[in-house]
Amino acid sequence: MLRLTSPKMALDGKIAVVTGAAVGIGEAIARTLLQNSATVVLLDVNDAAGKAVVEDVTKQYGEDKALFLRCNVESEEQIKAAFQKTVDTFGGIDILCNNAGILNESEWEKTVSVNLLGVVRGTYVALQHMNKLTGGRGGVVVNTASMAGLGPLVSCPVYTATKHGVVGFTRAMAAASAVSGYGVRCNAICPHFVQTDLITNIKSKLGQFSHLDDATNQMMENTGLLTVSEVAESVLELVMDETKNGDVLMILKQGKQYITFPSMQ
Numbered sequence: 460m461l462r463l464t465s466p467k468m469a470l471d472g473k474i475a476v477v478t479g480a481a482v483g484i485g486e487a488i489a490r491t492l493l494q495n496s497a498t499v500v501l502l503d504v505n506d507a508a509g510k511a512v513v514e515d516v517t518k519q520y521g522e523d524k525a526l527f528l529r530c531n532v533e534s535e536e537q538i539k540a541a542f543q544k545t546v547d548t549f550g551g552i553d554i555l556c557n558n559a560g561i562l563n564e565s566e567w568e569k570t571v572s573v574n575l576l577g578v579v580r581g582t583y584v585a586l587q588h589m590n591k592l593t594g595g596r597g598g599v600v601v602n603t604a605s606m607a608g609l610g611p612l613v614s615c616p617v618y619t620a621t622k623h624g625v626v627g628f629t630r631a632m633a634a635a636s637a638v639s640g641y642g643v644r645c646n647a648i649c650p651h652f653v654q655t656d657l658i659t660n661i662k663s664k665l666g667q668f669s670h671l672d673d674a675t676n677q678m679m680e681n682t683g684l685l686t687v688s689e690v691a692e693s694v695l696e697l698v699m700d701e702t703k704n705g706d707v708l709m710i711l712k713q714g715k716q717y718i719t720f721p722s723m724q
């Protein structure tokens with residue numbers, strides 16, 4: 460995993476919140492932020508896995524560097540409670556990674572609620588603590604979108620819609636924050652397929668589009684699978700680089716690239 464050791468770049472003293480942090484990409488983001496000296500609060504609905512990660516990283520980084528809190532991003536109440544607990548325990552929030560997500564074309568309303576509304580809920584509650592205009596110390600939000608946020612994943616129309624939504628929300632929120640002077644940057648990552656539970660047994664998650672699983676598996680074979688560490692390194696880049704706001708970083712097995720969008724002016 461990438462570890463930036465320059466004192467200027469280190470995240471020493473920074474408090475990060477990561478949603479969907481018990482396994483997969485979220486766990487890798489949490490571990491990468493810890494490696495770079497941040498304190499990390501891991502939120503997830505999977506208590507057992509989340510607590511196991513915290514137990515493990517505590518052995519490595521010591522007490523009071525990581526905390527697990529059960530939090531369902533479908534619940535504004537639970538997000539508010541978790542963020543308040545973070546502020547009460549560590550004194551603020553500097554980094555939010557809205558990463559929790561599901562792929563389930565059968566339960567498509569839930570997919571919208573977790574993948575898109577969860578990002579909006581998380582960002583708005585975090586702003587209450589991070590916004591420089593209301594006493595926060597500013598910071599950065601990094602949202603986990605997907606390649607399905609830039610183009611269609613044919614077997615997953617609703618997943619595609621949620622991830623396009625995350626990209627659009629991130630860019631508009633970044634502009635709103637910059638114009639308003641909130642001092643909070645917002646960026647998104649768009650990884651291609653990543654080796655995690657999300658894509659395991661994908662046919663069972665495609666609902667009425669399960670007949671398209673061969674095409675989806677073929678895509679995975681053609682593009683190759685990213686590792687969670689490769690994705691987490693890109694999140695770290697967007698956290699560290701203070702010039703990035705409203706930026707969308709596409710991550711492919713062959714490399715990564717910032718996306719240029721048409722101008723709205």
Ligand SMILES: NC(=O)c1ccc[n+]([C@@H]2O[C@H](COP(=O)([O-])OP(=O)(O)OC[C@H]3O[C@@H](n4cnc5c(N)ncnc54)[C@H](O)[C@@H]3O)[C@@H](O)[C@H]2O)c1
Pocket residue numbers: 478479480481482483484485502503504505530531532533558559560561573603604605606649650651652653654655656657658
């Ligand atoms: N795996 C891929 O190919 C891939 C590619 C691009 C983007 N993504 C995105 O990356 C993110 C992480 O996915 P992953 O691949 O690590 O999947 P994963 O299934 O391995 O992990 C997802 C985590 O989110 C948690 N979670 C699910 N619903 C939640 C909720 N309502 N509240 C809180 N936590 C919840 C799960 O318990 C789990 O720990 C998702 O947003 C996903 O859409 C994944």
